[in-house]
Amino acid sequence: MATNAELIRVVDVKKEYNNGAIKALNGCNLIVHQGEVVAIIGASGSGKSTLLRCLNMLETPTSGHIYFDGVDLADKKVDLNLHRRKMGMVFQHFNLFPHKTVMQNITLAPVHLKLKTKSEAKAKGEELLARIGLADKANEYPNMLSGGQKQRIAIVRALAMEPEVMLFDEPTSALDPEMVNEVLDLMRDLAKAGMTMVVVTHEMGFAREVANRVIFMDGGQILEENTPNELFDYPQNPRLKDFLSKVL
Amino acid sequence: MWWSNLFTNTSPASFFNFSFLPKYGPYFLKGIAYTLLLAVVSVLIAVIPALLLAIMRLSKNKLVKGLSGAYIAVFRSTPLLVQLSIIYFGLFGAISIPRITILGFVDISRFIPGVVALALNSSAYVAEIFRGGILAVDIGQTEAARSLGLSSWSSMKLVVLPQAIKNVLPALANEVVTMVKESSICSMLGMVELMFAAKTVASTTYISLGPYVVAAVIYFCINYPASKAIEAVERRMRRGDKR
Numbered sequence: 001m002a003t004n005a006e007l008i009r010v011v012d013v014k015k016e017y018n019n020g021a022i023k024a025l026n027g028c029n030l031i032v033h034q035g036e037v038v039a040i041i042g043a044s045g046s047g048k049s050t051l052l053r054c055l056n057m058l059e060t061p062t063s064g065h066i067y068f069d070g071v072d073l074a075d076k077k078v079d080l081n082l083h084r085r086k087m088g089m090v091f092q093h094f095n096l097f098p099h100k101t102v103m104q105n106i107t108l109a110p111v112h113l114k115l116k117t118k119s120e121a122k123a124k125g126e127e128l129l130a131r132i133g134l135a136d137k138a139n140e141y142p143n144m145l146s147g148g149q150k151q152r153i154a155i156v157r158a159l160a161m162e163p164e165v166m167l168f169d170e171p172t173s174a175l176d177p178e179m180v181n182e183v184l185d186l187m188r189d190l191a192k193a194g195m196t197m198v199v200v201t202h203e204m205g206f207a208r209e210v211a212n213r214v215i216f217m218d219g220g221q222i223l224e225e226n227t228p229n230e231l232f233d234y235p236q237n238p239r240l241k242d243f244l245s246k247v248l
Numbered sequence: 249m250w251w252s253n254l255f256t257n258t259s260p261a262s263f264f265n266f267s268f269l270p271k272y273g274p275y276f277l278k279g280i281a282y283t284l285l286l287a288v289v290s291v292l293i294a295v296i297p298a299l300l301l302a303i304m305r306l307s308k309n310k311l312v313k314g315l316s317g318a319y320i321a322v323f324r325s326t327p328l329l330v331q332l333s334i335i336y337f338g339l340f341g342a343i344s345i346p347r348i349t350i351l352g353f354v355d356i357s358r359f360i361p362g363v364v365a366l367a368l369n370s371s372a373y374v375a376e377i378f379r380g381g382i383l384a385v386d387i388g389q390t391e392a393a394r395s396l397g398l399s400s401w402s403s404m405k406l407v408v409l410p411q412a413i414k415n416v417l418p419a420l421a422n423e424v425v426t427m428v429k430e431s432s433i434c435s436m437l438g439m440v441e442l443m444f445a446a447k448t449v450a451s452t453t454y455i456s457l458g459p460y461v462v463a464a465v466i467y468f469c470i471n472y473p474a475s476k477a478i479e480a481v482e483r484r485m486r487r488g489d490k491r
Contacts, residue, residue, distance in 0.1 A: 056395055058391055058394065058395065081394075081397050081398070081399050082397070084394065084395055084396070084397040085396070085397035087395070088395075089391075089392075089395035091388055091391065091392065093386075093388055095386070095388040095389060095391065095392035096392075097389065097392070097393075097407055098411065099410050099411055099414070108396070108406060108407075109393075109396035109397060109398055112398065112402060112406065113397055113398070154392075157396070158395075158396070161396060161397065
């Protein structure tokens with residue numbers, strides 16, 4: 001796998017709330033290459049979700065730079081909407097649009113942004129739904145679906161934009177245990193197909209198996225960064241050792 | 249019969265003197281129609297500026313936010329009668345509307361100023377209803393829309409507002425109920441709605457109390473069932489909304 005081309009570069013990103021009273025991110029640096037799967041682990045409140053949400057500027061960093069395709073998204077003159085199209089995001093709570101059918105959820109953005117005609121978007125939606133085995137749900141509303149189905153459709157909704165990178169914010173944390181695997185399986189397929197992914201997760205098994213690189217965060221900082229085998233088997237940082245002893 | 253006394257041989261000041269009803273009943277009916285027209289049309293017109301005010305109120309731009317806040321504050325903190333008078337004599341003193349009668353009983357030279365005043369007043373309240381409705385839509389909905397590359401206005405229009413408006417429909421219906429009552433103030437400026445009908449009948453027949461009792465009963469019979477119906481719809485919406 002060619003993992004050379006750099007897709008995202010995070011430079012010294014800080015995020016503060018309440019005029020600096022709360023420091024969520026304390027100077028983070030990170031590079032994500034094309035085709036790479038990066039897992040971010042750490043305890044709750046360690047800043048991992050904040051970092052992920054800074055990548056597509058759902059959170060505006062207090063300082064620092066986020067380069068995506070060489071463009072600094074933290075620059076106020078940049079048209080974020082253009083760049084966000086190329087960064088799919090999947091949320092813990094799915095955030096499907098409840099007033100739209102599954103198909104409308106998938107086609108809304110591509111059609112509204114005139115990236116596809118209605119029929120093209122629908123064809124793409126049907127193809128994606130067939131791939132995850134939910135073609136028969138196209139005209140259902142989200143409230144008729146299980147959590148696992150919702151999350152897989154949320155992933156498909158993001159894929160319909162044909163993004164360059166997919167950001168996952170604890171995608172299985174709100175799921176019933178028996179539905180976790182269907183979502184992880186889909187993510188595994190995506191990774192195999194060469195999608196660049198950044199995944200905030202509590203699923204250590206998944207991080208170990210699928211990620212090319214694992215990042216451990218604590219106190220708003222990246223404390224350790226390594227291949228999964230190295231990071232899980234030979235942790236260096238005492239806080240990572242402590243964290244792993246609790247979750248593994 | 250005991251109830252024949254209700255229509256005859258009762259003092260003009262009696263609570264139960266309804267002897268005017270056979271003759272003036274139709275007058276009250278017209279009043280009801282005028283009142284309902286005022287209330288419904290005002291709230292319908294108020295919806296558009298209210299939506300605008302609500303979105304302005306939620307804006308990050310301080311000036312835009314402040315303008316909307318000021319409008320809402322002024323209209324909520326001054327009496328409707330004062331607003332009505334200023335709009336009627338001020339605004340519509342400058343703009344003159346021809347005296348044309350529509351629907352057989354609505355003189356638009358009086359009706360339009362009344363509707364404008366009620367709508368301006370109502371829009372301040374409806375704006376707050378919309379603001380609540382917009383804020384009640386989960387922030388994740390906006391985040392999902394924005395993460396797909398939709399602009400903030402597109403997210404509002406395609407994702408947030410459709411959900412917000414559905415949530416506020418009962419509150420909007422309640423605003424119509426409020427307006428049915430509040431519009432009685434328009435009688436002060438000669439709009440021939442229900443309250444005006446009662447006043448006219450009282451002064452024509454010298455029966456000082458009965459006409460107002462009739463008006464009260466009519467207002468109650470419109471508003472009480474209406475608010476009960478709205479409550480029932482709200483309950484059903486809550487049950488069907490486990491999304």
